[in-house]
Amino acid sequence: MSSVLTIKDLTEEEFTLPGNAACPGCAAALSLRIALKVLGPKTIMIVPASCISVIQGYYPKTPCRVPVLNVAFASTAAAGSGAVAALELKGKSGVKVLCWAGDGGTADIGLQALSGAAERNENMIYVCYDNEAYMNTGTQRSGATPRAAFTTTTVTGKLERKKSVPEIMIAHRIPYVATACAAFPLDFASKLKRAESMPVRGLKYIHLLSPCPPGWRFPAEKTVEVGKLAVMTGMWILYEWYDGGYNLTGPSKALLEKSRRRPLKDYLSIQGRFGHLKEEDLESLQRDVDEHWEEFSKKLGIRA
Amino acid sequence: MSSVLTIKDLTEEEFTLPGNAACPGCAAALSLRIALKVLGPKTIMIVPASCISVIQGYYPKTPCRVPVLNVAFASTAAAGSGAVAALELKGKSGVKVLCWAGDGGTADIGLQALSGAAERNENMIYVCYDNEAYMNTGTQRSGATPRAAFTTTTVTGKLERKKSVPEIMIAHRIPYVATACAAFPLDFASKLKRAESMPVRGLKYIHLLSPCPPGWRFPAEKTVEVGKLAVMTGMWILYEWYDGGYNLTGPSKALLEKSRRRPLKDYLSIQGRFGHLKEEDLESLQRDVDEHWEEFSKKLGIRA
Amino acid sequence: MTGNHAVAYGVRDASAEVVAAYPITPQTQIVEKLAEFVEKGEMRGRYIRVESEHSAMAACIAAEACGARSFTATSSHGLLYMSEMIFWAGLGSFPVTMAVVTRTLAPPWSIWNEHTDILSQRDAGWVIMMCESAQEAYDTAIQAFRIAEDERLVQPVMYGLDAFSVSHTAEEVDLLEKKDVEGYLPPLEPSRLRVYMDPENPGTFGNLVGPDRMMEIRHSIKEAFDRARVVIKDAVRDYEKISGRRQVGLIEEYRCSDAEVVMITTGASSGDAKDAADYLRDEGVRAGLVRLRVIRPLPREEISDAVKGAKVVAVVDRDYSFGYGGILAGELEGYIGKKMCRFVAGLGGRDLTPEDFKGIAMKALEMGEKGDVSKEIWWGLKG
Amino acid sequence: MTGNHAVAYGVRDASAEVVAAYPITPQTQIVEKLAEFVEKGEMRGRYIRVESEHSAMAACIAAEACGARSFTATSSHGLLYMSEMIFWAGLGSFPVTMAVVTRTLAPPWSIWNEHTDILSQRDAGWVIMMCESAQEAYDTAIQAFRIAEDERLVQPVMYGLDAFSVSHTAEEVDLLEKKDVEGYLPPLEPSRLRVYMDPENPGTFGNLVGPDRMMEIRHSIKEAFDRARVVIKDAVRDYEKISGRRQVGLIEEYRCSDAEVVMITTGASSGDAKDAADYLRDEGVRAGLVRLRVIRPLPREEISDAVKGAKVVAVVDRDYSFGYGGILAGELEGYIGKKMCRFVAGLGGRDLTPEDFKGIAMKALEMGEKGDVSKEIWWGLKG
């Protein structure tokens, strides 16, 4: 279970039409474009309040070439459950349900519905695109905002650590959990493909780090670079979890050894949201990363 | 960090007065009685809709000798957060906040508020007394209902596995997570004491298995026996998690080896809610337990 | 059969396809019965055991969007907890139906009857009905689907059952033949929907609408509601045909035409009020009753017609809006005028009996005679 | 300063102790500013960055129960998502205050102005006020604490700011001296509360109340609301003293006394309506205006007095209840009677200008002359 897609595997057909309302350089828009290439037209999207609801622009137009059900902020996975039930009942099991929600709509206000759907093991794919704050409302902190980041509600930097939704989902023991990063679209595409083609029914969860130029305060063209640095510095780990065990994927595979990881500073210093940090803050965050890897590497051993 | 309290350590003073509205043999009432002995009168309780809200009987009387704020079903940990903020601001840091919620109010409708409080690491103790269904409304399934159990909304037995809130809380990396069982009040008391006296601020979470005679369908006098069997069969594991690592506690310490565990059947067969099970169901549930221990034993290795 | 079970049978007989619900006293019997129907194969639908009411309604909405007939039930706090999604269903024109067992809102906790909960959702774009008995609960459960899905309307419908006095009271209930119900209801086709998620013909529901277009979208719902009266009347008339039983339309008039005092009520205790009217007439007082079966659309004209001849009208509210008063009285004020007495009664589960209604009618007559009806009376208030 | 910032400054100046809030457009500026005040030490309070609005209100309630002055702010869907807790605060008599930036409810998504959201909570046991300007937003933020905590009332207070036209519009705002505000507000003492969690004197809040006692508990809230008028008037009078500025009480009457046509409005566009009244008077039409500053308790008598002399009254609703109509018109119907014209205007963020109000007033006069005011007019509806 480790086939990796290549560019050639992605259809040329676009399911998000150009001329949408995403900011220039938006990684969330990029990832959605890729995702729909993988899943194809027989997909119903469920979208809560978020940048992605705004990206769709104004009625009576939409850039989305698959059906999209916009839903209330807290209700994504519950709406997904209703859609799955209806489709199965109507015999349309070929139609996939894709929930596509932000970190706020997943880690905070949508967590309960997601947890409920996970416990019931609803047969759908849930992607959380994580831009690490409430971006649509102008960059307030979310549970997924990393420690020390500036947001408009943590003007001196967030005090608490980032909530890990993938680990929470693993605690739910659903069939498939993965992390991804918008800067590695083929890794993301491969994981989506895997999630889609798993033989077991159930909830497949992918948590996608999605750099955001205005929210993270970097120039639009740096989106891919920032995303790559998140992974290369080890701040964000690419992995999959299924059958009770973890796998590192993509560049993260090579980063178990600390020396292979780029210094965290490279990632932090190109983003305005970390601009206020002092040297000791950087060090403390670097320690977090190192500890996290250490903890994580122990989990890697466990495959049931 | 493993001091275990004895009967002598528990005050004779009662903080839940006799003559309350709990069913005869209620383990939740027993545990609350013990908990308040440990925490003492300088405790504010936050209680959502649940059996515990009914146990308090009718206005203008209450059996509770500590202040109790009854709150809406979904709001326990959020209300706890507000109470903590107010008490700290008012300089009353000696007063503890104890959230006391059922499994429905914790694993299902209250999970989001709990997760939020965990991410913010609010300084309070949260006890989930888990009677494995919505008992106050007459035994409907909850996320914490174990697989195969009869409830009024799973009349042929629940299909999905029990959601593990302690594991979800561990994924939040709060300072202290423990499981307990009402049949081992001193183990529970010791964990509460530990949670209370931890030097680090933050959320301490204890998940307490709480047998329920009418809901599980066994005679009232068997409450302690049923609880003990839950542990001795390995269906319920007593453990603590802190500083990044797990500890088994109480009788569970001795149960790593499968042969030391009582057959699961001993536990299931004395409860009406499992009365419909066939031999192969029992075996399949036994396999679940064995697998769970295997998985769990691997985690025991990890102490950061 | 209890009112709750009557609803469950109605939902079964109407071939609901997706049920998503969360338990709450005194609604539990409805969803327990439905869960059982589904598990035992007596119903083809799916039962989603959601983790909250908010999710229940979200699941129903999405199920409707995917073409499935859907149902939920709740009460009091469950209703408030799903309020955001109730508006979502109403403003999005998803023809969900929902039973609401009316219960007092906390705090403090109370599980007994009051109508404030269902009335608190009266702006949400739903048709709102109230049931007087278990039989009417069954009938309404079926009619609700017909009304909700009528192409002229396509809006959700909720109906109230008084906690315990309808929900748990066991009464005689005639059930219909499944095939009659099938003929009565629209086909289980997605075409009946305004919002349908169809990969063959993709569209986006709910993206932003600017100030230049939103008001027109809202107005189209208003127009649907303008048609709702007719839709309901048709649904009732056709139901009379399949059931062979008389049905009440928007309002029920009981001994109203010659009444000097008319009580206006809704829900379970209307029966007690009818008994009271009979007793009063035995005693020589011409009392009558208007029962609101439908609260949205509010049958203002029908009511003002019905009470035209009365000397005095007593609106009995089993609900309250602080700083405003009894809600029904407030809403009907302009249509009844200076002869309207406002009674607030039966809050927090306080029972109402024929004796109470006799008292209310007499008090109203007395106030009418004195010429001052301005005071709101809290009936049965203790010292 | 924008209306949003005005609220934040008001809350700071009132020494709020616990702020728990969740962001939503167009409320974000309020909570961002408060978060900044707290982080930068300009305010002694705590800011709880909750994970939802339901939790925001729950935290405020518990903070009040532990003796802390608390505040939150939200809008539209945030308001609906916390609805259960809004009722909890109201029915439990927790004197929380809350700013509501009024915004159109979805679906479809809209972030623009409409009043249906705040009005949807009108049964919750809260005092409800509406602000016309940034200055009034500041003043109201402070007065709200005084009103909420007044021993004669002890109920929560919410106040609306029209999305963007008040919330984001920058205007002149006079701030008060901190010490004046301190003198104006009740002391920060737990004694002002009906519910106080005190380990020295333990009690239980909210356990079951049977049908034998509940109605009396509700009635005690009704009585508090009966006193609310006076409480508000006192709060306004005392505020005039410390601010040296004229304040509006329950309603504002603008050129009403001799008006042939009176418009009834609330919120931001009342200013546009006043300009319209002036223009009309320039053109020889005696137009006037009643602005509702307070919606709960509903100032029925005040309004009916104010419009007594008018030939015709035009109630302008920026809100809608399907199957009922404009909410304010519906609520005032009985008090204004047969000369009331109902206008629904400015839904979904459609802007209202002095030209619109001129048109509305003229249309009302025309309808009044024709003698038929029964039709509800959707003003500014396109094709």
Add this chain to the structure above:
Amino acid sequence: MFLEIRLHGRGGQGVVTASEMLAEAAILEGYHGQSIPYFGAERRGAPVVASARISDKPIRRHGQVYTPDTICVFDTMFVLRKDVREGLKEGGTAIVNHKKFPKIDKFRVYVVDATKIAVENGLMVAGWAVVNTAMVGATAKVLGIISKEVLESVVRRRWRGELGDRNLRATLRAFEEVRG
């Protein structure tokens, strides 16, 4: 005819079921029937009340029964409690689960040893005698409008097989044994 019956027992004795059975039986006999539970915190052993109405006209009212014609007392302990007798009409009937019971002037008192009947028919749950079917049998007899055949069908609808047999036996025996 308009009959109001109130049943008093304790959680676990099947009081609500009994009132439903009475209403159902009346309906099968061609009357109109209604059963109204009073819902509180229902705990095993704690007091429980339910009511039933039987009438030859449709029953429209939905309130509790406050002035019963008949009370049915499932549990001896309660007999002496004031609230149990509250509202019972003068000349009304009390049917009591008891071996024997003193006459009370104002009421007609019937007794039946429902506990014994239940125990002897193995109608026990967790140490509790479930006396509801016996009490229904006794009440049916006293009311005089419900036949044994109808009782049988009411019992059979609720309990299948052997459990049904035992409940039926209890019902019919109480029908026979009740005495006034």
Add this chain to the structure above:
Amino acid sequence: MFLEIRLHGRGGQGVVTASEMLAEAAILEGYHGQSIPYFGAERRGAPVVASARISDKPIRRHGQVYTPDTICVFDTMFVLRKDVREGLKEGGTAIVNHKKFPKIDKFRVYVVDATKIAVENGLMVAGWAVVNTAMVGATAKVLGIISKEVLESVVRRRWRGELGDRNLRATLRAFEEVRG
């Protein structure tokens, strides 16, 4: 006096800030002032509109400005768009960020090279020239009721230190360089 101004620019240019600065400056000059953003999905580069009102009487209305006396066009690209000029009163004023610009008969047109001024003062964010302070300076001059001193204080309130210096320089330079 009652002046209505509408500002047109793109996300990232500081249009709303500019309208707030104008209103604030007017207030400091003793007038009443009001700034009203039109709020949409604000994306970098996407069209943005805001309005301001200046009056010698209190401003009560709160609607958008539909018939401006003056429009302020931050971005050359927009100049030719119909919606930008929509409602501009005959004889009204247009202040345009441009090197030079053709006279238009119906309006009085002023130009200022705000982009150059911003660039030369290092007012760049992510490759964007933030032209708002320059546009405020130019507009202030054209309106003729706002003094340089007031402009300075309005700028200083918003930006401290060196950033304030640069913004102030841009404001004052535009004040000087705008021509009609």
Add this chain to the structure above:
Amino acid sequence: MKSILSKPSEGASGLTGMWRIKRPIMDTDKCNMCMLCWLYCPEGTITKRAGGKPRIVYEYCKGCGICAEVCPSKAIIMLRREKGAVDR
């Protein structure tokens, strides 16, 4: 201003001893004073006597039988009410 708090009192739900169907009877002679019965009684209806021996408060004891089950010395037996001592 009126507090709407409920106040702590015994018997908040009445004399719950009335719920009992079996009655725990303690044989103090057999008792070894381990106090497990006290520890496990859900109701708190077992108190300590002066001498240190446990005592059952029958007003509120619901008769669940847990004390009898956990007593290591079988010092407590459960009597069916019908056959046992007269209830208060």
Add this chain to the structure above:
Amino acid sequence: MKSILSKPSEGASGLTGMWRIKRPIMDTDKCNMCMLCWLYCPEGTITKRAGGKPRIVYEYCKGCGICAEVCPSKAIIMLRREKGAVDR
């Protein structure tokens, strides 16, 4: 009965090429057809020509510059609009 669904169309938010401040210019000679620019363009405004080489759709290209950044052969440069070709 009226559907209230929005229908898919290009330019749902207008000609977003107007948002651009820099313009990507592709030097097809330098292009090695790796299609990374196509893969990474968030807008989908890079399409394949007949010959297999990428082409930029300027009506909607927002000028984010990602394509230029990810191009391994530096075949795309970003021109400031002011100095570059006239925009449509």
